Amino acid sequence: MIQKWYDPFTAGEFARRTFSFFNLGLLIFTLAFGASEFRFDWCEKLVGTYLLATNDLRPETGALWETGRQTSNAHKSLNRIITQREDLRRSVRNADSFYHLVESLGPGEWVTLEKEHFKSLYLSLAPGIGRQLIDPSSLVWLLNGNITDRIFCEGMMEGVALYFIDSRNRVIHQIDLKRNTIGEIQSRNAPIPGRLTEIEAFSGRIYPANKFFEAMLKLPAEVIPELMVDPELLLKQEGSIQAVGIWNEADGGYIKLGFEFFLRGENRVLLIQAREWAVWQLSLILKGEVQ
Secondary structure: OOOOOOOOOOHHHHHHHHOOHHHHHHHHHHHHHHHHHHHHOHHHHHHHHHHHHOHHHOOOOOHHHHHHHHHHHHHHHHHHHHHHHHHHHHHHHOOOOHHHHHHHOOOOOEEEEOHHHHHHHHHOOOHHHHHHHOOHHHHHHHHHOOOOOEEEEEEOOOEEEEEEEOOOOOEEEEEEEEHHHHHHHHHHOOOEEOOHHHOHHHOOOEEEHHHHHHHHOOOOOOOHHHHOOOHHHHHOOOOEEEEEEEEEEEEOOEEEEEEEEEEOOEEEEEEEEEEHHHHHHHHHHHOOOOO
16 A cells, blocks of 8 residues: 555654665764764864865964964074073183183173182283282182172173172172273283384383393392283293383383293284382382492
8 A cells, every 4th residue: 555645654654764774874874973083083183184284375364373473482582592591601601711701791691600710710810910800819808708699790882790799689899891901911911023112112111131130130039029920921932032121101000011032033022010119129220220
């Protein structure tokens, strides 16, 4: 018996249509689809792969993109600052002279300097030059006493400022290392090509080497070390001393002495520091006023 379309479904007809092969196949496929998605997350991976492949084609607009860009820029800036700070600390730690220290710090840059490191830099200077930076007796108390907690270095336009700071964060001493001053200090250890007669500041006060040393040996024994503050610099030079000149001006209680060396047809002048009062006593002997 054929059921007409307008006749109501019987229970058997309803069950036959509900559990048809098409409906059962569709149900099995749907269940398998859902189970595979929960198990392998292939749908999310597929969508993610598509978004990644088309990422460059989409405009970077919106609050999400802007937040991500700002976060990325902040991370890059922070990493750059950290890298610069580490490079700065490494450069200062490797500094083997005050000149290198000054060149390592730019204006506005700062770093903490270890007390032992400062001591090694100071001891690398000739005694007469070191005294011009800070009196050795004061430095002994600053470095070996219990007053200094740390040394703070700050880069300036003209050089570096060194602050000796106590445990209460107070500055107890300050040293200003100017770039031109440090450059002059470094160059003092190097002889200058030429002769004493070519340097105007020695004009009228140039003596043969034998006359100079004969006069020096007439001085009291305690005066000679003040006259030859840096004898090590002279001992390191090659060649013979031809003449010695006395600078026409004093600077901070010191006067420059120029020693003219001759080696293999070339003349060089080495400048060292001498105490002003010791040079004055030597000058009296050189002029014949003291026998």
